[in-house]
Amino acid sequence: MSDASLELQAAVVAALKSSPDVAAIVSSRIFDQVPSNATFPYISLGPDQVLSDGAECVDGLEISLQIDVWSRAVGFPETKRIAGAVRAALHLVDLDLPTAALLSLEHRQTRTLRDRDGITSHAVIEFTALVELP
Structure with a gap:
C-alpha cells in the first residue's frame, strides 16, 4: 500500500x-x-502531519504540510513574491494522486520572518489537504 502523504508530496x-x-x-x-x-x-x-479523518463509510486523512521559502535578497520582497507564487500554484488546485483521492488542498497561513543569521529571509507556508483512501 502506498503512503498518501508521500503521494501528496510528489x-x-x-x-x-x-x-x-x-x-x-x-x-x-x-x-x-x-x-x-x-x-x-x-x-x-x-x-x-497526518491525522486520521475517517467516517463510518470513508477512510480519510487530513494532511498538514509546510513549505519553506529561503532568500538572501535584501528585505522581504523576494521571499514574499515566492510565497505568493507557491500559494497561487497550490491553493485549491486539483492534483492527481496515484492511489488516493485529493478532496481539497487549501492554504492555511504564511509567516514571513528573518533567520537568525540576519541575512536570510524565510517564509513558512502551511497547507491542509483532505485525502480519501481507497
Whole structure:
C-alpha cells in the first residue's frame, strides 16, 4: 500500500516545478533535503502531519504540510513574491494522486520572518489537504 502523504508530496513538488511563476524565481531549486551548496533563493519541504479523518463509510486523512521559502535578497520582497507564487500554484488546485483521492488542498497561513543569521529571509507556508483512501 502506498503512503498518501508521500503521494501528496510528489504531486506538490510537481505542481511547483510546473508553475511558471515559481520557476521564474527559483528555477528548479525545490528540495526535500537541501544540499549544502544550494543557491538562493530556493524552496524546501518542511514537516508534515497526518491525522486520521475517517467516517463510518470513508477512510480519510487530513494532511498538514509546510513549505519553506529561503532568500538572501535584501528585505522581504523576494521571499514574499515566492510565497505568493507557491500559494497561487497550490491553493485549491486539483492534483492527481496515484492511489488516493485529493478532496481539497487549501492554504492555511504564511509567516514571513528573518533567520537568525540576519541575512536570510524565510517564509513558512502551511497547507491542509483532505485525502480519501481507497
